[in-house]
Every structure is written in C-alpha cells, then in structure tokens.
Amino acid sequence: MGALKPWHIAVLVVVLILLFGAKRLPDAARSLGRSLRIIKAETKSLHDDDRDLAEKADAQSGYQPLPPQQQQFAQPQQQPVAPPVDPVQRVREN
16 A cells, blocks of 8 residues: 555546536535534533543542531430330230
8 A cells, every 4th residue: 555646636636526516515625624623622622621520529639628626515414214114024014
C-alpha cells in the first residue's frame, strides 16, 4: 500500500463531481463542517463536565466535619425500672 498520489486525488474529485453534481458538493461540505463543529462543541462540553465533576469530588473529599463540642448537660434522674416479668409465670399465678 502506497501513499495517495496527486492523480488518486484527481480521480476521486472527478468521481465525486459525477456522483453528486457540482451544485450539491458545496452544500454537502457545509453540512459536514456544521456537523464537525457540533461534535467538537459536544466533546468539549463533556470534557468540561468531567472536569467539573472531578473538582466537586475533590472538594467533597476534602470536607471534614467539625469535631463535636463537648457540652455538659445535667444528667436526668433515672426512674427505677421494675424487673421483667415472665408472661407465662404471670398466667400460672392467676
């Protein structure tokens, strides 16, 4: 396989003109250019979105909550708790 030579390009241009016509080729080239610009803009926005997400992830991973402050509150008085009663034993007693 060799590189493209000038006569290869000339033959390709002649075939394209015969297939599509001289009037349709500029429109096709314009459409191709628009499509390439759209693709370029979309890939750039995807790259920017990825970078923004990475920056947010870095910012969140660096987040450390403040240590809880030691507050001293009065301890509420605990009520005495009755010992647990077995329900089966209670039925047998009655």
